[in-house]
Amino acid sequence: MEHLVRPVYKEGGYAFARKAEDIASEYGIERVARLASNENPEPPSPLATGAAKRAIHRANRYPDEKTSVLVQGLRAYYGDYHFVAGVGMDGVIETLIRTIVSPNEAVVVTTPTFSFYSLAARAQEANVLTVPRERDFSVKAEEIISAGEGAKMVILCTPNNPTGNATSVEVVQEILEGIDGILFLDNAYVEFSDFDYLPLLKDHGNLVIGRTLSKVHSLAGFRVGYAFAPEWLVPYYQRAATPFTVNSVSAAAAAGALLDREHAERYIGKVKQWRKRFRDEVKYPVHPSDANFVMVDVSPLPGDAVVERLARRGVIVRSCRSFTGLPDHYIRVSVGEDWENEMFIGEINAL
Numbered sequence: 001m002e003h004l005v006r007p008v009y010k011e012g013g014y015a016f017a018r019k020a021e022d023i024a025s026e027y028g029i030e031r032v033a034r035l036a037s038n039e040n041p042e043p044p045s046p047l048a049t050g051a052a053k054r055a056i057h058r059a060n061r062y063p064d065e066k067t068s069v070l071v072q073g074l075r076a077y078y079g080d081y082h083f084v085a086g087v088g089m090d091g092v093i094e095t096l097i098r099t100i101v102s103p104n105e106a107v108v109v110t111t112p113t114f115s116f117y118s119l120a121a122r123a124q125e126a127n128v129l130t131v132p133r134e135r136d137f138s139v140k141a142e143e144i145i146s147a148g149e150g151a152k153m154v155i156l157c158t159p160n161n162p163t164g165n166a167t168s169v170e171v172v173q174e175i176l177e178g179i180d181g182i183l184f185l186d187n188a189y190v191e192f193s194d195f196d197y198l199p200l201l202k203d204h205g206n207l208v209i210g211r212t213l214s215k216v217h218s219l220a221g222f223r224v225g226y227a228f229a230p231e232w233l234v235p236y237y238q239r240a241a242t243p244f245t246v247n248s249v250s251a252a253a254a255a256g257a258l259l260d261r262e263h264a265e266r267y268i269g270k271v272k273q274w275r276k277r278f279r280d281e282v283k284y285p286v287h288p289s290d291a292n293f294v295m296v297d298v299s300p301l302p303g304d305a306v307v308e309r310l311a312r313r314g315v316i317v318r319s320c321r322s323f324t325g326l327p328d329h330y331i332r333v334s335v336g337e338d339w340e341n342e343m344f345i346g347e348i349n350a351l
């Protein structure tokens, strides 16, 4: 019966990190350092879990389709912006593409970058155009603008996953002003940087800025993402979204998490310290990063081999082989708990 499956799903798909439990049992290791998924290693804030527990008791009812509890939380946090929400930022990206892009229309992405953009665009039968980044992984506005001619959407990740570098506000503004379609700015890691793209929203009706509760806010398992969107877009996005897409328990948890700025600040402080220590202490070249992970150049070794050797020693990191447009000798390493980071430095330097 497989002939029934759409060609786009016959192969490929998202590359998931290996499970700590599997590594532990396979290699007989007790403590496994989980540095492959860029999660905050701290459990969620008690303000998030408390709100989730209260919401569970009302889970016989369908959620509020406008996720008002989350939108109000976001307004209290950021001010008077317009928001859309989804099942993780991945869900936001998927719904936004569904709202804007018809089959055979163009979506522009830069490579190497987060793989889900092209997966989601191809699921919509869009034409994915790739613009290779420069040697230092920066982007050139004019190249994106010329590739973006006639495109419905340009997607730019800043700080970029997996390379860690951010694009300046000036370059983002130049892109915004040079394209006719929407610019989706993926800000999954912006809290770990000193970049602020929000002022661009005021004068640009084609800017959408995606954010997630999965990283700095410790809610990866709750699956909540959102985006700052121009007001005109909100009703169309809501029409395209799966009904009741963000569940009521997750929305409550997200609103609770936003109240705990200290929780986020603690991890941000740790990230800034450890990014520097990784650069100073790892014997391989570590790329400068504005995110909560670093990309390490392990050449002449292949990334996959290093990931496998570290896994045998109880350290899970991410090989960058699945990122289109990146040579095969990079790994990506998240900032985890102190012992995890120490363990990584010790093991990689012992390779």
Ligand SMILES: *Cc1c(COP(=O)(O)O)cnc(C)c1O
Binding pocket: 038, 087, 088, 089, 090, 091, 114, 157, 161, 186, 188, 211, 212, 213, 214, 215, 220, 223, 224, 225
């Ligand atoms: C983690 C991540 C996301 C979204 O994660 P969700 O858990 O779906 O919110 C989006 N973009 C990038 C670049 C990421 O690394």
